[in-house]
Amino acid sequence: MFSIPDHLGYDLAVLFIGFNPSIRSGETGHHYANPSNRFWKILYDAGLTPRKYKPQEDGELLKLGYGFTNIVSRPTKTAAEITKEEYKTGRLKLMALLQEYRPKAACFVGKGVYEQYSGLGRIEWGEQPHPLVHGVVEFVAPSSSGLVRMPTDEITEIFRGLLPYVEQFRQEKGGKS
Template sequence: MKQVPDIIAANLKILFIGFNPGTRSAETGHHFAGYSNKFWKLLAAAALTPYQFKPEEDGKLLAFGLGITNIVARPSRTAAEITKAEYQAGRIILQEKLLLYKPQVACFAGVGVYREFTRQARVICGWQAASVVTGVADFVVPSPSGLTRIVFPEQLAYYQELKGYVT
């Protein structure tokens, strides 16, 4: 499977961070492309984008001060396939990206992503008490995966809180 390129630039408002690209994203070359993934719907519903982008429009995010990367670049069917060594390397690479690009907010798309990045056992959604990279606020939203049991209105509330911070 081919890797999905980051959508990233310096001084973004928000850099969204996922586990890794899924198989559908690898097939299409675009982020959050899974049929049941709610990422694009959540961005539009929170007014972070002017309408609901399709995954193939992910490059347009930069115009709105938004970007996407992952803690692990290698695509897989599930995050369970990511190895400890990949997470270890990914932590270093992600920290370097945050230091280099300095987004206002590093938004982790799922509690598990932040848990892997920080190695904290207990993580909750919302603003994190301390950030990993000085000058970059850490925020966690529920995973937008279709497998998430959190209902859409609860997910949306976190994206709306995030929007209120950056606008």
């Protein structure tokens, strides 16, 4: 089992940021690969992708302007296994990635991911009022894990909040994805 590669680029509409890879993702080398994870369905149902992609196609989403990373790269069964030191190191790595790649929006997939990154509590869904990296929209969405009890349609509606940033990105790029 290995950490999975980040999918990064200098021309991203959204960089999706997870806690860390699942065991299944570590085995396959692809983001959101656990069969119970609803991420790919949510992206499609929210109108962010033209079709439902499979985890093994995660690298293809760079063509749509979407990248992937995690605050911690070590695969675990649950986020509870991540150490404080791993979060501290991950926070610094993530800050550097956002400053270098400057996506239009950074979507933190889970409130806990944003809490670990920002050090803030009492976080609302959607765009955060005081981004830590100037010029990058920090957007918090629910985790897509099958362990999350929030109904998929509610999660999808929150992810739909990314559409204005994606549209703005595409307009700035002359309508190209």
